[in-house]
Ligand SMILES: Nc1ncnc2c1ncn2[C@@H]1O[C@H](COP(=O)(O)OP(=O)(O)OP(=O)(O)O)[C@@H](O)[C@H]1O
């Protein structure tokens with residue numbers, strides 16, 4: 001069989017399976033190949049493709065599928081998202097997300113080589129570390145609407161109905177070029193059922209995995225979970241990419257705080273200190289704590305710096321010795337003198353010497369300490 005004949009057979013199969021977007025992608029590729037020999041044929045067929053391509057835009061306006069009994073919408077839809085602030089990503093996360101965007105920009109080249117761009121991703125990470133935000137960011141940068149199905153919410157209804165709802169949603173999302181986010185993907189694994197429902201649950205898992213396997217190239221499917229340990233390794237393997245979201249490190253926390261309060265020089269010290277104290281928390285916690293401080297500054301008519309300092313002293317008082325020592329060591333590494341470190345952390349200089357010894361600023365040369373002190377004075 002010639003390539004053209006093979007493509008034709010492939011086209012027929014895709015068309016019969018109702019995979020409209022894959023039909024369009026393959027047709028475009030075939031037409032590029034025949035354009036030189038048959039420009040008339042290519043231009044006629046391209047006209048058809050363009051007319052059909054306009055249809056998905058209409059699909060984006062279509063009414064969302066609803067639960068048959070409650071009539072409540074099963075999906076949340078956000079037209080191409082617009083983000084108020086640019087998120088701060090860990091480099092490992094950024095690399096993966098940017099790669100997906102680049103693949104989409106060069107989709108034609110990939111398809112010509114017979115390789116599909118990334119269609120399915122699994123986002124893994126603790127609550128509040130940015131999984132949902134990353135899905136919105138990806139939708140924004142690949143210019144598609146975001147549709148979210150909260151699996152935990154649909155799973156609460158009786159299983160036969162759940163299965164039906166999930167099938168309806170997947171069909172709907174498949175037909176609309178979009179980014180489908182399956183939130184709380186582990187909800188299915190968590191469900192403990194009586195014997196009568198085991199069969200239905202198995203069918204449901206099969207339906208979902210099938211969707212991950214053959215999601216159309218026009219779409220992107222993202223599943224998010226806080227509980228990767230509940231997912232079977234067989235499930236992990238189905239996804240084109242796994243993106244693990246770590247807790248933010250001190251620099252990332254400081255960057256988010258700066259976005260919220262501004263980056264004036266006078267705020268730098270307290271931001272660094274706060275970031276060190278908030279280490280171990282999620283982005284969501286950081287945003288919540290800093291927003292509360294800004295709110296109280298506005299209501300009381302005080303400065304943001306004062307409000308942040310109040311948070312710092314509150315957190316240091318509550319922090320355990322380990323955290324305070326970690327903060328002290330970090331402060332030392334930024335060139336602060338032992339006296340300053342002691343004042344900021346509320347730890348005695350004896351304690352600092354005992355636990356940190358040479359690691360803290362105590363070993364900084366007197367001249368350096370003096371300089372640091374002068375710089376500090378100049379700033380205040
Ligand atoms: N990378 C980031 N940069 C800046 N802010 C972030 C980032 N990630 C998260 N946030 C902040 O935290 C909030 C919560 O993040 P998000 O909803 O994406 O977390 P999640 O991982 O989906 O959590 P959950 O598992 O609870 O659904 C966001 O609305 C945003 O304010």
Ligand SMILES: [Mg+2]
Pocket residue numbers: 131132133183224
């Ligand atoms: Mg989320």
